[in-house]
Amino acid sequence: MRARRQSLRRRLLTTLLVPLTALLLLNSLITYLGALIYANHVHDVNLVNDTLTLVQLMTNKSPDGQVTPQAQFLLEYEPEGRNYFSVFSEHHGLIAGNPVLKPPRGLFADGHAPQLYDIQIERHALRAASIQMVNPREPDDQLEVTIAETLHDRHQEARQILLLSIPAQALLIVAAFLLVWLGVSTSLRQLEPLTNQLANREHGLAPIGDADVPVEILPLTRTIDGLFARLRGMLALHERFIADAAHQLRTPLAGLSVHAERAQASSDPTTIKDALNHIQRLILRANRTSSQLLALTRAQTAEHEAGDTERLDLATLIPELVGQRVHEALAAHIDLGYEGPAGPLHIDGDRHRLQELLDNLIDNSLRYAGRGSVMTVSLDRENRHICLAVEDNGPGVPPSWIERLGERFFRVPGSEEQGSGLGLAIVQRIAEWHEARVRYRSGSDGRGLRVEIIFPAADQT
Incomplete structure (x- = not known):
């Protein structure tokens, strides 16, 4: 089967569109990571606020430090996942919530400000916020209040942002594809005048020159001009060789004809021998002349190249x-x-x-x-x-x-x-x-x- 001919247009489009497609994928990944960072920030703020709200409720609405069933339901409710909370007393241990959700040791070493951290419960990755407060019933007791939530909502919001941005990015890529296609087609059409010039030129080996030639094509046209120059030189040498051979061989050939006629016209052995001697010398002269012409042509056409x-x-x-x-x-x-x-x-x-x-x-x-x-x-x-x-x-x-x-x-x-x-x-x-x-x-x-x-x-x- 005939090998598929290479296409400059196809190669240019492939060279440009493959990076654009990779750029779309990279941009989608960056968009998703940015959306996830934003969703994490918003949820972290909300998680801290929920923890502070629970502390306030426990201080104002529940002097005994207990959490009402209604508040517990709201804290743990999540339509597609599960939230957790816990209240631990320094003196009495777990007061309410999930016993597994206990803040790590040393979390409040730097004060009583809300602390955010990552934990894992029942194979679920959670984001937790904990705060330390004074037990309303026992002023000498410390309560550790923690609220944790799964990461489901965060990832879902990031995916939603990504899905919203993909159509706009895809539209941008399609527009870029069309612009690239138009640009490549328009740029390649700039070669048509050069092609027409080469096709319609009267002197086949005349230099192309640098006029109206795109800068990117100049190395190619100058290489072609160099090839044309070498071809002109070779043709000139061939023409000179033919002219020189005709000039130098005319005399011995004419002499050969004269002495051959002498030998044919005479029956005198001396005359015939003399004519043959002249013919032999003329043949040697013609042979040397042709050898010298060939040697000169080789010396003129040989180029000194590396190696x-x-x-x-x-x-x-x-x-x-x-x-x-x-x-x-x-x-x-x-x-x-x-x-x-x-x-x-x-x-x-x-x-x-x-x-x-x-x-x-x-x-x-x-x-x-x-x-x-x-x-x-x-x-x-x-x-x-x-x-x-x-x-x-x-x-x-x-x-x-x-x-x-x-x-x-x-x-x-x-x-x-x-x-x-x-x-x-x-x-x-x-x-x-x-x-x-x-x-x-x-x-x-x-x-x-x-x-x-x-x-x-x-x-x-």
Whole structure:
């Protein structure tokens, strides 16, 4: 089954309405507790007043300290529960009422003021009020008068208050729900102009911009603009690659066609062999040019992201890579060597990209330095940087052309060697990927060419 599509409206409403419902429950609990506190206060006041009234009746209406049957009925009557009272004499014990309802010891230690406390009789929780008075019949005797009532009426009144408040609270929640629904729907409609703008735009990858975009959506639109920018860059690179490939491969392909026609039109073995030799050289040239174009495109499209690099020791890596090219240098009659410190030289980089960078530098010297030349690959530390240099003592590059080294397809005028003009451009891009700088200088004693790559040294942590 197809997974249910997520809805921003549903998520917003759920995020807002669930807390509102919880707030209603919490508010109901708070209302009930507030009503119970209020009911307890009112009943406590009434309980104290009833106790004082009973004391007054016993003093004025019943000099013998007895409670009339009519008063006892009124004291104990409760339609849905039961009330209790008791009168205890200090000398005679229980005079009237319930014998279990006796004030605790030490209740009147601070005087004769009415005292409120909680007790339990016959599994009933009660609230009691007690007062101490002088026995009208025996002035030296003390009477403890107590009236207690169940908590039924208090809870019932609190529930009534809660039931009266719930409709108003529910109505408030419904109104809040409608307002939230209206607010969410209205806010989401603000996305419609942005949607229409994206749907009707003429330039599909043009930036959206920040105009008329809600603040909350800006991170999304700016992320989309960043994606569009990367896509534009990739498309531009692809278009440039196609144009470059067409430009660079046109000459060797035309040469291939010419020499193939020569071989077909001639029956002279010498002419045919010469044409085939030219065809082979042109094929090698086309193959190298296409490889260089692909390498340049990879170097330009690769982005330096976290996790792409590793800690590398150039003092170990560079001699190993140079050693792989010694046989090729000997075949070209070029003396290839290495110079560097014994200690480690660490950078954060990519091994494969560094190998491609060094190969292009060595290829450049092998191609243009000439037979009998000396090429030296060296490493050195410059403060917080590490310098990788490839130097030869060949013809070099005139000072007027050194600034153009590293441009795509640039070849020094007058050079007899065939090349694509992409090697140093690839070096430039790979160096930029490593946040390094490229310097072009004349070699020692003003002869040859020295190419330096200045890498930032890795933090020694």
